[in-house]
Amino acid sequence: DTEVTQTPKHLVMGMTNKKSLKCEQHMGHRAMYWYKQKAKKPPELMFVYSYEKLSINESVPSRFSPECPNSSLLNLHLHALQPEDSALYLCASSRTTGSGSYGYTFGSGTRLTVV
Amino acid sequence: AQSVTQPDIHITVSEGASLELRCNYSYGATPYLFWYVQSPGQGLQLLLKYFSGDTLVQGIKGFEAEFKRSQSSFNLRKPSVHWSDAAEYFCAVGPYGGATNKLIFGTGTLLAVQP
Numbered sequence: 001d002t003e004v005t006q007t008p009k010h011l012v013m014g015m016t017n018k019k020s021l022k023c024e025q026h027m028g029h030r031a032m033y034w035y036k037q038k039a040k041k042p043p044e045l046m047f048v049y050s051y052e053k054l055s056i057n058e059s060v061p062s063r064f065s066p067e068c069p070n071s072s073l074l075n076l077h078l079h080a081l082q083p084e085d086s087a088l089y090l091c092a093s094s095r096t097t098g099s100g101s102y103g104y105t106f107g108s109g110t111r112l113t114v115v
Numbered sequence: 116a117q118s119v120t121q122p123d124i125h126i127t128v129s130e131g132a133s134l135e136l137r138c139n140y141s142y143g144a145t146p147y148l149f150w151y152v153q154s155p156g157q158g159l160q161l162l163l164k165y166f167s168g169d170t171l172v173q174g175i176k177g178f179e180a181e182f183k184r185s186q187s188s189f190n191l192r193k194p195s196v197h198w199s200d201a202a203e204y205f206c207a208v209g210p211y212g213g214a215t216n217k218l219i220f221g222t223g224t225l226l227a228v229q230p
Contacts (some may be wrong), residue, residue, distance in 0.1 A: 004158075042205055042220035043159070056217070075169055092218075093156040102220055103149050103209070 004107035006091050009011060012113045013083060021110045023074040023091030030073040031097045033104065034066060035090040043090055049074060050097045081114045088112075117142040119208050127227040128196050136191040136224050137207030145165035148189040148211040149218070150180055154202045161203075163190065176200070201228045 004025045013019050023032065031050050035043035048056035049068045063085075065077040072089055081111040088111055120139045128134050140146055145167045151159040163174025170182040180191045189206060206221040 040223075040225075042223055045217055048217075088156070092159075094144075103147075103161050103164050106151075106160070108158040109156075111156065113186075 002094055002105065002109075003094060004091055004105050005060070006089075006110050008110060008114075009108065010111045012076065013081065014054055014115055017081075018077070018079045020078065021076040021112075023030045023107055024105035025093045025105070026060055026072055027056050027105065028071075029066065029072070029093035029095055030071060032068065033092040033094075034074070035092060035106075036067075037090055037109070039087075048097060055097065068081075078094040079111075081112075083114050086112055086114045117146070117174075117219055119206050119219055121178045121204075121206055121221035121224050123224045124222070125225045125227070129229045130198050131195050133200075134191075134193045134196045134200070134226070136204050136206075136220060136226070138189045138191065139187050140189065140206075140209055143185065148180075148182060148205040149192045149209065150173060150174065150178070151207060151220075152176075152202050153205065153223075159205065162191070183197055196228055197226045199230065201226055202221045 007022045023101040026071050033048050037043040045058050046060045048067045050067045063080050069074040088109045090109045091107040093105045118141045119144040122137050149164045153159045159206045162178050163172045165172045172180050178193050182189050203223045203225050205223045207218050209218045
């Protein structure tokens with residue numbers, strides 16, 4: 001299995017809702033990432049997990065809360081989002097955080113719309 | 116600080132014509148370099164990567180890229196473009212090792228293919 005699976009593919013939520021994005025990989029990768037991508041822009045790093053521990057938080061607002069329950073799963077909990085948070089949210093994984101030589105494997109993303 | 120520049124925001128080529136997408140990087144040490152492709156609403160797919168050895172790298176879908184240290188460039192090429200190659204292309208650089216490993220993306224080049 002060489003894929004990163006993200007669910008749901010599309011999500012529409014109100015500003016008072018609580019929702020979660022899910023990411024799963026079974027490649028034995030020990031680093032997982034959340035990226036946010038606005039239209040016609042490159043992906044922007046949000047969080048990095050290494051061996052199930054949060055190693056990088058790129059000053060992301062607290063309305064985004066990541067969670068890594070085990071080495072295969074990465075969640076992003078959403079609460080009280082703003083319309084400007086609407087974007088494509090991408091999950092990625094790599095063997096370790098020192099995996100420049102291997103690159104990242106990306107999921108197909110969750111298209112989030114905040115209304 | 117490391118950075119990646121893709122000078123061409125948008126390129127249009129005719130089907131069957133050759134293609135070259137430019138990428139310049141700024142990094143103090145030997146970089147790991149990547150090209151990713153993204154179809155509309157999809158995640159990123161790794162086309163090829165360079166981290167050492169032969170400076171001409173072969174990738175998937177008939178793409179290749181050449182690392183030129185003297186020019187700080189890693190341009191992507193394809194001898195004959197197919198209509199299915201229309202997509203956004205991102206060049207990225209990844210530093211080696213450590214918990215602060217990040218993949219830094221260029222701003223992307225949108226490729227359109229004319230029949």
